[in-house]
Amino acid sequence: MDEWQQQHRRACGDIQKLKQRFGLDDGVDAVAGRYPVRISEYVLEQIADGDDLWGRQFLPSAAELNDAGAPCDPLAEERLSPLPGLVHRYRHRVLLLAAGSCFAYCRFCTRKRMVGCAQMAVSFGELMQALEYIAAHGEINEVIISGGDPLTLSNALLSELLQRLRRIPHVQIIRLGSRAPAVLPSRIDATLCALLARHQPLYFLTHFNHPAELAPAARQACAMLVDAGISVVNQTVLLRGVNDDSSVLGQLFHNLYCLRVRPYYLHQMDITRGTGHFRTTLEQGMEIMRQLQGELSGMAMPIYTVDLPGGHGKIPVTPQYVRRLGVDALLVNAAGIEVVYPQRNMET
Numbered sequence: 001m002d003e004w005q006q007q008h009r010r011a012c013g014d015i016q017k018l019k020q021r022f023g024l025d026d027g028v029d030a031v032a033g034r035y036p037v038r039i040s041e042y043v044l045e046q047i048a049d050g051d052d053l054w055g056r057q058f059l060p061s062a063a064e065l066n067d068a069g070a071p072c073d074p075l076a077e078e079r080l081s082p083l084p085g086l087v088h089r090y091r092h093r094v095l096l097l098a099a100g101s102c103f104a105y106c107r108f109c110t111r112k113r114m115v116g117c118a119q120m121a122v123s124f125g126e127l128m129q130a131l132e133y134i135a136a137h138g139e140i141n142e143v144i145i146s147g148g149d150p151l152t153l154s155n156a157l158l159s160e161l162l163q164r165l166r167r168i169p170h171v172q173i174i175r176l177g178s179r180a181p182a183v184l185p186s187r188i189d190a191t192l193c194a195l196l197a198r199h200q201p202l203y204f205l206t207h208f209n210h211p212a213e214l215a216p217a218a219r220q221a222c223a224m225l226v227d228a229g230i231s232v233v234n235q236t237v238l239l240r241g242v243n244d245d246s247s248v249l250g251q252l253f254h255n256l257y258c259l260r261v262r263p264y265y266l267h268q269m270d271i272t273r274g275t276g277h278f279r280t281t282l283e284q285g286m287e288i289m290r291q292l293q294g295e296l297s298g299m300a301m302p303i304y305t306v307d308l309p310g311g312h313g314k315i316p317v318t319p320q321y322v323r324r325l326g327v328d329a330l331l332v333n334a335a336g337i338e339v340v341y342p343q344r345n346m347e348t
């Protein structure tokens with residue numbers, strides 16, 4: 001077994017240990033029964049106390065059970081899923097949910113309803129069926145490999161998957177999203193970089209939310225990928241109490257840019273059940289973007305996007321797509337479909 005696999009196995013999912021070490025209240029027992037808890041050793045080492053940026057992102061909180069009124073699948077991924085493990089929302093791109101687990105579970109995850117659950121585990125047979133679907137749909141020119149975290153797959157399986165994708169002539173671009181550089185940087189080693197570099201054009205999508213996540217090991221992971229010739233871009237989730245501050249985000253985006261990692265998206269938190277305590281308003285996100293405009297190099301500016309409820313797709317949060325803000329914001333997608341984005345407190 002590779003060193004990273006051993007580390008992955010040693011990840012902490014023991015709620016009693018976490019309660020003791022970080023003084024979590026008893027409310028988290030029920031949370032752990034509802035949503036899986038898993039924290040990589042690497043992340044565990046970074047948590048100084050439950051209220052720091054690491055603790056808030058990865059330690060379970062009783063607040064996760066407070067917004068039962070919010071939908072479990074706000075993006076209607078299940079309706080847009082022709083086969084298990086595949087989401088086909090845009091004509092030319094598919095999302096391939098190739099892995100059901102992650103190195104550490106982010107408490108704000110959009111797929112909180114299923115990450116780490118048996119329901120999300122993708123069998124080899126299902127993966128092969130997904131590949132057949134992609135092969136049969138000539139309009140698909142890009143496959144986004146996500147999950148869960150696809151780097152939890154063994155190199156052998158990942159290599160097999162990439163090779164099979166590359167045999168489909170109309171698949172031009174492969175994008176692979178992984179949080180490993182932030183939460184288990186040792187996963188990014190020379191073997192993996194060489195494996196990925198054999199399947200160009202391949203974009204590696206990292207997920208960093210705070211400048212402090214760019215620790216030396218994480219920086220090295222990014223550098224290895226870029227040095228292997230792989231384009232690396234980043235997505236960030238706007239998180240109340242973690243990074244909802246223009247100076248924090250400005251530093252993150254600038255530091256990523258220095259690492260040759262291009263900030264791509266800043267995501268508005270989806271209205272996924274169990275994540276209400278992380279949500280900011282659209283107004284706050286727009287104000288942060290306004291403060292960063294001109295301060296940052298244009299190359300370091302991500303697009304602030306919201307994924308519209310109901311599976312209507314992502315749009316930039318700019319006046320062109322915003323009919324009105326406020327409690328029941330009204331947004332419009334590129335096709336002209338108007339969608340309500342509720343901003344009232346969803347606690348019931």
Ligand SMILES: *Cc1c(COP(=O)(O)O)cnc(C)c1O
Nearest residue numbers: 087088089090093094095144314
């Ligand atoms: C976000 C997303 C994509 C990728 O969208 P881009 O705007 O190309 O980054 C594709 N499919 C689904 C289902 C998505 O949620």
Ligand code: SF4
Nearest residue numbers: 102105106109148179
């Ligand atoms: S790494 Fe991604 S898929 Fe996994 S829990 Fe975090 S946000 Fe969700």
